[in-house]
Amino acid sequence: MPKEMTDLEKLRHSCAHVLAAAILRIWPEAQFAAGPPVEGGFYYDVELKHRLTPEDFPEIEKEMGAIVAANQQFEREEISRDRALELGQSGRLAALGARPVPSKFKIDILREISEGEVITLYRNGDFVDLCAGPHVASTGDIEAFKLTHLASAFYRGDERNPQLQRIYGTAFPTKQEMDAHFAMLEEAKKRDHRKLGKDLHLFHIDDAIGQGLILWCPAGAIIRQELQNFIGAELRQQGYQQVFTPHIAKLDLFRTSGHFPYYAESQFPPLVARENLLLLANENCSCAELANRIQEGEIDGFLLKPMNCPMHIRIFASQPRSYRQLPLRLAEFGTVYRWEQSGELSGMTRVRGFTQDDAHIFCSEQQLDEEIQKCLTLVNKMLMTFRMENYRVRLGLRDPASSKYVGTPENWDHAEEACRKAIQVLNVSYTEEQGEAAFYGPKIDFVVKDVLGRDWQLGTVQVDFNLPVRFGLSYKGADGKSKTPIMVHRAPMGSLERFVGLLIEHFAGNFPLWLAPEQVRVLPVSEKFAEFGQSIVDSYRLSGIRTLIDLSSEKIGAKIRLAQLEKVPYMLIVGGREQASGKVSVRSRKSGEEGTIPIDDFQRRIQFEIESRELC
């Protein structure tokens, strides 16, 4: 179906055709699948015996350059389905001419085009492709292009299908724009949280610990602690109650919740008691048999928790509940463990153990709308505090075709409607996406982009009519009857690991004062003023300002440079003049020299800046 394309997308999509034509000049047997524009460029999926490597790029680019130089017109032609099929059979689609082997992927794509839709070919030079278009007028319009990287992709994104080679490239109307694009990418790489996390010693991932398991170094731990304090204070104001729960629980708990049966493969393997293992070993029980017996519940064990909700549910169930106690809001920075596929792990943004700023709200049906609303407002406020404005809101609905969900269709309808209503009240634009729900209910996700343009889900609010039923939760209503509560699962930041990862990139490591691991560094111009400098450090530390002093024998310029590179928000230069006047010479990370200020005045100023969580 012809979609609306921007001019840039048209250009890039056209460049994908040029790429395909160039590849065919070198490898005429190449079979092409799809070649769309994407954010930042385009790709084309190709099946080819030759294993492409970046070393092939210059040769391919040379052919592409020849096609661009030839200034071939893009010609559109409407054809019948039969005619298209005929061309496909003779290998003529996505090809420079007839070939002995049919254009199999193109024929398959042709089958997917519904009756009544117009089928079009696009032709440039000898190259003919089945394509909805649109395209630029001619190949000569592509002034600047470059192949960027290789990847692999399953045909139609299904791992049962053949794996194709995906060649990525980009194109621009002018060379200058392309240069700017690559310069921007270089800048983005400098903000990458994996690089900054290492440079600034925020976190560490250690082979001896395990993939996807984060060690928070002291500097990173400060940032995390400040975030927890921030969220914690908000929650106290809003009537949440703090709880703590263990990292593991009996398998049966997660059988009841549905986590273990439905998502066994995305959890760390269960822990089985030693005596049970010995018993089974004596029976010569195979691993497969063991797994089976665990699955069937014949052997009990423990599971690292993949979610906190069952724990909070058991706290709810630990005493008789009355409607007077609702809404009951239980909050915890709860650490959960999930067995993510190794190829998916990435820095702090995709990990196997992470801590959610989690809470579960147990409420009545009448309270539901308001509770969702409050959660959304909280997420919103949190994002605004960091001025993370570049987010989108996604309403994740169930996929009617899938069986991975628990609960009745009526409950699902009810929950989905409640979410939709709440977002509409919030008055933000959102998209509804089928198949994005949690297994127990629909969710409203706040999705932000990282520096490289990849989407990450942060905050989430989820409505759940199902787990309370599975756990048989109840409370006594005002009418004396027993009722089932509704649950709201919510995490404004999502996971602290992912959130901090994105925060590092958002601020490029230049954290606002309240988050900065080191807030102030005192730089004596010589060791004669070490004692004076230390007295400032002592005084600032007493008021909780994170302050260090640089007592190295470097010259002041070198000390400044180091502090600047370490992204310390404020440098206080002290020498004879300051000592005599009881002042400090302030230099800020952001704007350089700020002049001299009495020691106590500056202290008050930064205390205010910290308390108000001012952004830099």
Place this chain on the structure above:
RNA sequence: GCCGGCAUAGCACAGUGGUAGUGCAGCUGAUUUGUAAUCAGCAGGUCGUCGGUUCGAACCCGACUGCCGGCUCCA
């Protein structure tokens, strides 16, 4: 998990078959400094791991581990 690439000192990198190098960081000494790099010296590596080819391997081959880019997945 799948496809491809990569792996040399804490970090950034050089080293295409003949006993491993540069810069920064580190340590020691000298210097005591006024707003983004003071000088000198020292130390630091089983070249990711294991196996193979070779008289000889950082370098060639294989397996494994980890990382990077994608794909699939993401309760």
